Amino acid sequence: MPTYKLCYFNTKGLGEMARLVFAEAGVEYTDERIEQADWPARKSEMPFGKMPVLYVDGQPIAHSRALIRYLGRCFNLMGSSDMEAAIIDMWIEVVIEAAMQYPFAEKDEAKKAELLEATWNDHLLPVFTKLNDQICKSGGPYLLGEKLSVGDVVVCAIIELSMQWFPGKTLDSLQLVTKMNDSFKQRPNIAAWIKKRPEEK
Template identity: 65%
Template sequence: MPTYKLCYFNLRGLGEMARIVFAEVGVEYTDERLEREGADWAERKPKTPFGKLPILFVDDVQIAHSRAILRYLGRIFNLMGSNELEAALVDMWIEVLFESAMAYPFNEQDEKKKAELADALWNDNLLPKLAKVNEQIIKSGGPYILGEKLSVADIALFSKFELLKVWFADKSLESVPYVTKMIETLENRPKIAAWLKKRPASYI
């Protein structure tokens, strides 16, 4: 088996999906965390493939970009469905979750306008996506996007959901009960639950 090292900042963000996969499959890896404003990252950034993190090192090979990493791990650890058609569906749902930037208006100084932008992001983008996932879980029979089989699409949704719980804590999820049930089911899987309990305290 190759050796794995995940290099990312000391936060959850786009690196947490890979960490959750490693937790679920029980495979050891090095969880290298850099400070975003630290000297280590400033020195190493020019040496990375595209000047961004996360990067997964598979032995001496570097795989950049969170979705490429997620799909690679999904293929290696049998989390891309049971056949090519299911793998395509996993790809599709990952793209649905990432196809438009989930840019919360952090930098908006006017609090009223910031709230309006956040409401628009929730109502026009995020909640409709969650509704589509909710429909898919119903169609598949649940509890996951592909039915009984966990996939990296579910892990991608879980990672996004952690952000939503912080940024949109005041929003109701009553209209997407199968999504919330899926999140609960995933976070109660024994190995994932153990990771969530022991992972370093960090920003989302």
């Protein structure tokens, strides 16, 4: 078994997806959490000056989507055919792209409030609505039916972030999405990780 080390900030963000995959797979790894104050001194260590970065036997794999797909292949979470893998890829891209519309850099509070509403109404909610259709088509509870994939991990990680970013919003009207997220959080290894994971700073 290779040795794994994940480098990311002490927050969920784009690093939590990999942590959830490791939890589900029951595979040990080093969860190196770099504090914001230490980041300027550590940035040059990363292949492209960004995180997350996954080290596999010392070999770095940069970019959240690249490393999540790698882990999916390693732990049999990328579907059972090329078509299933493509569907998983599609949902990874779509949900992360929607989440990245969040106005992280906006300083003006009034403008940020306007952009937040647009992020939810024009990007995240339409994607979650399409997700509900996908789960209906597959028979659920997950993207491809009963078998969990890294696509589901990414989707549920983005749902968690979205509920954190938009405390006044809910997905109650999207019953299959809600059921998927609940089913994911109730998986034994995932539930154990959620219970023990460090508090964000």
